[in-house]
Amino acid sequence: MDYIIHILIIISIFVPLALSLDLLVGRTGILSITHAGMYGLGAYTTAILTKTYGVSFLTSVAVGILVTVCASYMLSKVLSRLKGDYYTLGSFGANIILFSLFMNLTPLTGGPMGIFNIPQAVIFGIPVTSTLAFLLVSLVFMCLVIIFMQMITTSRFGLIIQAIRDDTLATEVFGYNVKDFKTVAFVISASIASIAGSLYSTYISFIDPSSFTLNESIFMLTMIIIGGFASKRGAIFGAVFVILLPELLRFVGLPDSIAAQLRVAIYGAILMYLMYKKPTGVFGNYTP
Amino acid sequence: MKTYNINHHFGGIQALNDVSIFCEEGKITGLIGPNGSGKSTLVNVLTNVLHRMHGKVENGKHFARTFQDAKLWSNLTVLESFLMAQKSESWLYSIFHFSSLEEIKSAKEIIERIELTHHTNTKVRNLSYGQRKLVEIGRALSVTNSQILYLDEPFAGLSDISTPLVKDLILEEKKKGKVVLIIEHDMNIIRTLCDYVYVLDAGKVIAEGTPDECLNNKEVKEAYLGL
Numbered sequence: 405m406d407y408i409i410h411i412l413i414i415i416s417i418f419v420p421l422a423l424s425l426d427l428l429v430g431r432t433g434i435l436s437i438t439h440a441g442m443y444g445l446g447a448y449t450t451a452i453l454t455k456t457y458g459v460s461f462l463t464s465v466a467v468g469i470l471v472t473v474c475a476s477y478m479l480s481k482v483l484s485r486l487k488g489d490y491y492t493l494g495s496f497g498a499n500i501i502l503f504s505l506f507m508n509l510t511p512l513t514g515g516p517m518g519i520f521n522i523p524q525a526v527i528f529g530i531p532v533t534s535t536l537a538f539l540l541v542s543l544v545f546m547c548l549v550i551i552f553m554q555m556i557t558t559s560r561f562g563l564i565i566q567a568i569r570d571d572t573l574a575t576e577v578f579g580y581n582v583k584d585f586k587t588v589a590f591v592i593s594a595s596i597a598s599i600a601g602s603l604y605s606t607y608i609s610f611i612d613p614s615s616f617t618l619n620e621s622i623f624m625l626t627m628i629i630i631g632g633f634a635s636k637r638g639a640i641f642g643a644v645f646v647i648l649l650p651e652l653l654r655f656v657g658l659p660d661s662i663a664a665q666l667r668v669a670i671y672g673a674i675l676m677y678l679m680y681k682k683p684t685g686v687f688g689n690y691t692p
Numbered sequence: 693m694k695t696y697n698i699n700h701h702f703g704g705i706q707a708l709n710d711v712s713i714f715c716e717e718g719k720i721t722g723l724i725g726p727n728g729s730g731k732s733t734l735v736n737v738l739t740n741v742l743h744r745m746h747g748k749v750e751n752g753k754h755f756a757r758t759f760q761d762a763k764l765w766s767n768l769t770v771l772e773s774f775l776m777a778q779k780s781e782s783w784l785y786s787i788f789h790f791s792s793l794e795e796i797k798s799a800k801e802i803i804e805r806i807e808l809t810h811h812t813n814t815k816v817r818n819l820s821y822g823q824r825k826l827v828e829i830g831r832a833l834s835v836t837n838s839q840i841l842y843l844d845e846p847f848a849g850l851s852d853i854s855t856p857l858v859k860d861l862i863l864e865e866k867k868k869g870k871v872v873l874i875i876e877h878d879m880n881i882i883r884t885l886c887d888y889v890y891v892l893d894a895g896k897v898i899a900e901g902t903p904d905e906c907l908n909n910k911e912v913k914e915a916y917l918g919l
Contacts, residue, residue, distance in 0.1 A: 560786040563775065563776050566768060567768060567773075574765065577741060584782070585783050588783045
C-alpha cells in the first residue's frame, strides 16, 4: 500500500510540474530546459529554511516562491534577448548554472552530499507525518494547480500567450507587450515548479543536486511531448505515463540494470514513434 | 495621419526616401506603385513593425492593420482571434479577464459580416487561403477603438464573391470617420474605393491626387503601368 501511495505522491508532484512546463512550452511556445533548476530552487529553499533555520513549512514555500520569482524574472529578462534555438541553449545553460550552484555552494546546500533529515511538513499546526496525509496534501496541491491552469488558459491571458506563440509580430502590432507576457508566463511556470520542489524535498526528506540536473528537465519535457503540447489532459497523461512506465517494468522481472537501460530505450522508442506517427503527442493541440 | 520626410533603408537600399503623405479622416487613401516601391515598408514603419530612421509621423495611438502575407494566430479559432484583437491589455488585467457576452456578441457580429458564421469555432489553420484573408480583415475591423486602418493588399486572393463584401466593409469604416490607407494593385478597386492616391516608385512619392489624376499622370504611366 505504501508503495502505491508513494507512486501517487510522485505523480501528484510531477503533474503540476508537467502542467506548468506546458504553460511555457506548449502554450507560450518558449522551449525552456531549465524547469528542473526552478524545481530545485524551491526544494533547496524549503530544505535549508526548515532544517537550518527552523522556519515553518508554509513560510519556506512562500520564500521559495519569492526566490524563484526573482531568479526566473532575471533569467527571463536575460533569455528574452535570445530567439529560437539560442533561447533554448540559454535555458540549457541556466539549468547547468543552477545545478553548479546546488553542487558548489556547499555550506548552504551540502554540495554533492546534499541535505538530509529535512523536517516533515507542519501545515496550519498539523504535522504531516504519515504518507497518506502527505498524499492528501500533494493531491490538494495538484488539484489547485489544475484549477489554476484551467482558469489561466481560458482567460484572455491564455489566448494572448497562444497568440504570441503563433505569431509574435501580429500580437505586438495589436498592442500587446509580448515581452511582459513571456516573462509572466515564465515566472508563473517557475513558481509552480518551486512549490512542487518544496513538497518533494519535505516528502523525500533528502535532496542532492542529482535531482535537478539537465536530465530532469528533459525528463519533464518528455512528459509533455508524449502527452501533447498545449493540452492539460496531455500534460497529466504524460506525467502519469512517464512515472508509471519504469514502475511497470519492475513487474516484468528484468534485472535492475537491464530495466534501467530498457526504460531509456522505451522512452526513446516512444518519442520516435510519436514524432513519426503523432507529432502533436497523445492529446496535443499544437505542433511546434 | 501625417508623415513628414520618412526615410528607411535596408543596408544600402533606400526603401523610403523623404516620403510625406497625409491621410484624412473619413477618406480612403490609396497607396500604389510597382513591386518593391516601398508601399509595405511605409505601412510597416507607420505601425512600428519597422523603426523609421528619419522623419516624423503624426499617427493615432490606436490603429489596426492587415499584412501582405496574412499573419494570423493559426491555432486560435476565428472567434478567439477576434476577441483577442478587440482591445490590447496588460498581463495583470488579462489573467482575470474572461470574455463577456457583449464582447462575444460584438465579435460574432463581425464574423457574420465576413460571412464566416459557420466557421466561428474553427481553428484558423484549418481555413482556406481566401477565408484566412477574410479573417485578417475581420480581425482588423474588430479593434474597438482604432482610428486608423491600414490594409495591405486586402483583395489579393479573394474570390469574386468576397471582393464586393470586403469593399462594403471598407466603405463602412470610411463612413465611421476612420482614416483608411489601402495598398492595392487592382486599379479598378483603386478607382472605385479611393478618394485620394499616392504613387510610390523606388521609395519616393512620384505622384498624388485623385485616382484619375494619378492614373493619367505621364510619370505614373511610365513607372507603374508601363505605358
